Amino acid sequence: MSFTYNIGIKLAGFGLQCIAPFNEKIKKGAEGRRETFSILEKNISKKDKTLWFHCASLGEYEQGLPVFKVLREHYKNHKIVLSFFSPSGYEIRKNSPFADVVVYLPLDSKHNAKRFINLVHPELTVFVKYDIWPNLLNELRKKQLRAILISAAFRPNQSYFKFYGKHLRNALFAFEHIFTQNEASKELLESINYNNVTVSGDTRFDRVSSQLEINNTLDFIEDFKQDKLCVVAGSTWPEGETLLINYINNHASKDIKFIIAPHNIKPNQIKNLQDKLEVESVLFSEKEQHNLKTAKVFIVNTIGILTKIYSYADIAYVGGGLGTTGLHNTLEPAVFGVPIIIGNIYDKFPEAQALIDNNGMFSISNQTEFDTILTELIEDDTKRQFTGNNNASFIKKHKGAVDKIVKYLGF
Structure with a gap:
């Protein structure tokens, strides 16, 4: 060998x-x-x-x-x-x-x-x-x-x-x-x-928990969201963006705001995403030239701020679980106590199964399932808060990996 x-x-x-x-x-x-x-x-x-x-x-x-x-x-x-x-x-x-x-x-x-x-x-x-x-x-x-x-x-x-x-x-x-x-x-x-x-x-529980100890304020997101319910879709790929676009164009009420942070931020990919939306949208790179309050969709065509953006979410969708790219980090939104939707391919991500078993995350495989669960979470305040709280409690319960490692190392 x-x-x-x-x-x-x-x-x-x-x-x-x-x-x-x-x-x-x-x-x-x-x-x-x-x-x-x-x-x-x-x-x-x-x-x-x-x-x-x-x-x-x-x-x-x-x-x-x-x-x-x-x-x-x-x-x-x-x-x-x-x-x-x-x-x-x-x-x-x-x-x-x-x-x-x-x-x-x-x-x-x-x-x-x-x-x-x-x-x-x-x-x-x-x-x-x-x-x-x-x-x-x-x-x-x-x-x-x-x-x-x-x-x-x-x-x-x-x-x-x-x-x-x-x-x-x-x-x-x-x-x-x-x-x-x-x-x-x-x-x-x-x-x-x-x-x-x-x-x-998993040391990631310690990592995401530390996010609660810093200032996550983003003024432009506050201007965009105002006091409306906000769905944050993080690290999205085209297969998940298709579900989001269809929902936004055909089902979303005018009182719901959407933030989409694609994994691929190449200009042609961003333009393709924006062109398919039939509602007012604004890019991060052009936020100073637009009225954020009237936009329905905010597209994040930059990197490094998604974790802070999750702090503004009422509901989160995490990409990567509908294709072959691999599910992205579900713990980042979970720490902020929001319910999460993912695709159905997550067998290599034990934390995803654990969050699902803990009634804080939902797996979907097609447009109908996506539409159904997202609508339920938007319309049912009790379900949204209950599932989100389950996620926050799960993260808190599983902290402590770092302490065990550094204790072994003798300090």
Whole structure:
């Protein structure tokens, strides 16, 4: 398996180089990875004490952030290296205030792994959720460097638990401790004789809870919403936007306001969305030139403010669960105590099932189901408040993962 894996890494690297000229995202990743070692050589010396945080993408960064903040405060004299595999994480957080150096993770060849670990020489490594890279982890183990995995979530169909997954399975043993989101993940690890495991819960509960402690005021959203009921649709994709557009054009009363924050904010995508609406709409980028009070739909064609916008929601729709892109963060609106609607594809997101079981979230698969549940939540104040309160209570109940992790680390 080790031989096959290493050949696969080489082939993957070659394939990405071939595809890069035709795919902007892959191109950014390929170009960024070429600079990784020079960035490390320029910014890290052999005398530096370091920590290494690795996140696959932006979601894992947000998940790990509560722990990163504590470690940043505790290890004030250490340099922190933050790595991403995906451009969607690196490009948005390359100026993270919680890291001294931010780089793309090199492809996991034996040569790259040895060079990367020699340059970074981390006193402590923290991986978030998944993105297990055997050669990098085995290099850490060879050098007897500490590593932990936090907010891990495992499923029985993953390679770690199959007869052919020995190479990946062995990589897990490079972690001195694994903190899982749930008991099922712990049991899967114990089934392969990995026993240094604690069910800590998901650090995202701590992350979203901290949002309640800051000022979420956005004056332009207050001007838009006024005192009317507001539906916030966050991280939407075309399949979900179609349901929203049909509802807004055909069913929504004039007293309801809608905020749509698409995941893809390319101008042609935004224009296509706005052109299909038969009601007055305004873009974030053009808000100064329009009367926000008269607009029915506010389209957020920027990034970085969605979490604050959720604080103005009476009802939320979270995108990604109707297609193949993956459900986006449902905990962000849940913390504000609002009911949530999602699509029907969420099997890889245990928190979604938990919120549904807790009677705070609703799954739909077509226009009729969407129209029905959204209308019920709009018209039934009691149901809307009850389900929203269920979400807020659920988030509060499941805080505490960060405390368990930092307690293990000894501070």
